[in-house]
Amino acid sequence: MPRPARSLRTAALAAIGALAAPALARASEGATASGPELFGVPVEFVLFGLTLIGVALFHHKTLQIAVTGLAVITIYKLVFTGFEHAPGLSGLGAHLAHEWVIVANLLGLLVGFALLADHFERSEVPKVLPRYLPDDWKGAFLLLVMVFVLSSFLDNIAGALIGGAMAHTVFNKKVHVGYLAAIVAASNAGGSGSVVGDTTTTMMWIDGVAPGQVLHAFVAAGVALFIFGIPASLQQQRHSPIVRDEARGAHIDWARVFVVGAMLVSAITVNVIVNVKFPAAADHFPFIGAAVWVALLATVPLRKPTWSLVPEALKGSIFLLSLVTAATMMPVERLPAASWTTTLGLGFLSSVFDNIPLTALALRQGGYDWGMLAYAVGFGGSMIWFGSSAGVAISNMYPEARSVGRWLRHGWHVALAYVLGFFVLLLVLGWHPTDKRGTARTPVPAAAPATAPAGGH
Numbered sequence: 001m002p003r004p005a006r007s008l009r010t011a012a013l014a015a016i017g018a019l020a021a022p023a024l025a026r027a028s029e030g031a032t033a034s035g036p037e038l039f040g041v042p043v044e045f046v047l048f049g050l051t052l053i054g055v056a057l058f059h060h061k062t063l064q065i066a067v068t069g070l071a072v073i074t075i076y077k078l079v080f081t082g083f084e085h086a087p088g089l090s091g092l093g094a095h096l097a098h099e100w101v102i103v104a105n106l107l108g109l110l111v112g113f114a115l116l117a118d119h120f121e122r123s124e125v126p127k128v129l130p131r132y133l134p135d136d137w138k139g140a141f142l143l144l145v146m147v148f149v150l151s152s153f154l155d156n157i158a159g160a161l162i163g164g165a166m167a168h169t170v171f172n173k174k175v176h177v178g179y180l181a182a183i184v185a186a187s188n189a190g191g192s193g194s195v196v197g198d199t200t201t202t203m204m205w206i207d208g209v210a211p212g213q214v215l216h217a218f219v220a221a222g223v224a225l226f227i228f229g230i231p232a233s234l235q236q237q238r239h240s241p242i243v244r245d246e247a248r249g250a251h252i253d254w255a256r257v258f259v260v261g262a263m264l265v266s267a268i269t270v271n272v273i274v275n276v277k278f279p280a281a282a283d284h285f286p287f288i289g290a291a292v293w294v295a296l297l298a299t300v301p302l303r304k305p306t307w308s309l310v311p312e313a314l315k316g317s318i319f320l321l322s323l324v325t326a327a328t329m330m331p332v333e334r335l336p337a338a339s340w341t342t343t344l345g346l347g348f349l350s351s352v353f354d355n356i357p358l359t360a361l362a363l364r365q366g367g368y369d370w371g372m373l374a375y376a377v378g379f380g381g382s383m384i385w386f387g388s389s390a391g392v393a394i395s396n397m398y399p400e401a402r403s404v405g406r407w408l409r410h411g412w413h414v415a416l417a418y419v420l421g422f423f424v425l426l427l428v429l430g431w432h433p434t435d436k437r438g439t440a441r442t443p444v445p446a447a448a449p450a451t452a453p454a455g456g457h
Contacts, residue, residue, distance in 0.1 A: 036080065042331050044081070047073050051326065052352050055386060056404035062386070063315055066322035073326050083329070099328050101286050103321050108289020109157050109267070110320065110393055112296055114313035115305040116263050117161035117397065122306075123256035126169035133170065139242040140179065140233035143167065144186045148225055151190030152197045154264055155271075156378075160187035160390035164397045167236075174240035180401045181411025182232030184391045185382035189225055189421075192378035193218035193371065196268065200359040201374050205276070209363075209370050216371035216429055217378070224379060224421035228413040235410065259299040266295040316396035320389060327353050338367040340431040344422055346373070347380030351387035355380070367433045372425060383415045384408070 036043050051069025055062050074092065077083055083091030085098070120126070133139035143166055151159030163183040167175045191197030193215050195205035201214050236242075270291035274282050281287070296305060330353075336342045346358055355377040362368055362377075381388030385395050385407045395401040408415075 043076065044073060044330050047076060048326055048330060048353075051323070055323075060402075062402060063319045063322075066319045066326075070322040070326045073329055077329055081331075095329070099325065101283060103325060104286035105289040106321055106324065106389060107317050108286055108292055109155060110317040110389060110396070111310060111313045112263065112289065112292035113155070113157045113161050113393060114309055114396055115296060116158065116260055116292075117165045118306045118309055119256045119263075119303065120162055120260050121165040121168060123253045123260065125252055125257065126166040128252065129166060129170050133242060135242055135244045137230075137233040137237040139170070140236045141229050143170065144182055144225065144229045144233065147183055147186040148190035148221075151187040152194045153268070154197070155267055156187040156191040156198050156388070156390045157393050158264060158267070159190060160184050160394050161397065163187065164394050168397075170242050171236060171240045172243055175398060176232075176236045176239040176410065177398075177401055177403075177406045178410035178413070179232045179236040179239075180394055180398055181382065181385070181391075181407055181414050182228050184385075184388065184394050185228050185379065185411075185414045185417065186225060187390045188379050188382045188388055189221035189375075192221050192375045196272065198374075198378045200355050200377050202271065203359050204363065204370055204374065213370045213434065214374040216425070217375040219428060220372070220375040220421035220425035221379060222421075223424045224417035227417035227420055228411075231413040232411075253303070256303050259296070259303050262299055263292050263295045266291040313396050316392050320386065320392040323386060338362070338365060338433055340369070340372065340426055343368065343372050343376045344419075347376035347418060347422065348383070350377045350380035351383040355388075366435055369432050370434070372422070372431065375425065376422065379418055379421070383411075383418060 038046050047069065051065060051073075054065040054069065058065060078088060078092060082088065083095045085091050085094035129143075133142055143163065146166075147159050147163035150162060154162075160183055163186065164175075164180070167179065167183065171179075188198070192201065195201045195209075195211045195214060201217075204214060205211060267288055270287050274287045346362070350358060359373075359377055362373055382391065384404055385391045385401050386404075391401075401407065
């Protein structure tokens with residue numbers, strides 16, 4: 001795959017700087033200084049920003065850059081600032097002991113769902129879709145709607161990978177990068193208004209936010225779906241139209257469909273039972289990731305997975321986990337006062353910064369419009385390919401998507417959709433900050449983040 005042109009790299013760098021720098025600076029406002037700063041910004045943020053810029057410019061070396069960035073940040077914390085719980089190696093050990101469940105769950109979901117997507121594609125269900133989808137751009141748009149709906153009750157990683165598997169078949173293995181960005185956006189948008197559709201909304205539910213308090217995120221998400229979905233569908237129609245006829249000899253393998261269903265039901269059931277009934281246990285073991293693999297291994301006698309896919313999925317997963325782990329080491333002890341402008345900024349920040357600690361901080365702080373926050377942190381990560389685990393999962397399936405420049409150039413409609421969807425929600429329903437019980441209150445800043453449950457970005 002050829003490297004992007006210099007102008008495209010410059011555009012990518014400018015976009016990263018425009019989105020990340022102001023948000024990172026604002027996130028560090030008022031934080032307790034724990035080490036050296038550059039122009040008032042903690043050095044940890046500078047190192048993290050350089051890592052993201054490296055990923056943006058050298059997309060063929062993303063894994064090496066992410067791992068190197070994590071190593072440099074870890075060494076810096078060890079030598080200069082220490083960690084939240086303690087200095088030195090003991091602080092690092094305590095930090096990793098606190099974060100390992102999130103990391104393990106993400107690893108289990110990303111690799112497990114890569115095999116799930118392969119099961120789904122090999123079931124030949126996508127091959128019969130032309131029977132039901134229109135054979136022009138409206139068919140491509142309807143597929144995005146399907147991903148949106150699936151992600152409202154499935155994990156957004158699963159929704160994106162199922163969408164990617166369907167697109168691979170119905171577009172004859174030629175999927176436009178702009179359409180790949182739209183698949184990720186549809187999966188993240190669909191999960192933003194449901195407490196079982198995304199880890200961030202599940203976190204809110206566990207912490208006391210009622211499901212109805214995030215439901216109005218679907219207002220913004222629905223608007224965004226049309227804004228990015230129509231241009232992306234037209235892009236795909238020009239690039240490679242949807243196949244007009246059902247593949248000859250297509251025969252649904254119901255055993256593989258059963259395997260896919262078993263894995264999804266296991267993940268959803270464990271997510272609800274453990275995180276709602278036994279939230280304390282969720283902090284000590286990666287139940288969701290384990291549930292997916294238990295179902296996968298239990299159904300091996302029925303249909304054997306394509307194990308050869310694991311190494312590539314593992315590489316993509318390690319990349320994301322390196323960024324997530326580095327993000328947890330950032331000194332974001334306090335956010336700016338809760339407001340709609342802060343919430344809008346958190347969406348941009350979510351495109352380069354793990355949304356799990358951001359959501360945990362917002363929950364601790366309180367005083368947000370929870371539906372608006374759910375949309376911002378849930379959908380915002382769609383703007384860059386590594387901004388959400390769904391994006392990383394899609395890039396494992398389609399390596400050509402691993403370019404910030406291409407994603408921004410061809411997926412321009414996702415950023416536009418985020419902004420317009422946000423302001424439609426603001427104008428139609430307004431900004432209504434409440435406490436977690438739904439009572440209007442004045443936000444009170446907090447000094448430490450809430451504990452995040454197991455799950456993915």
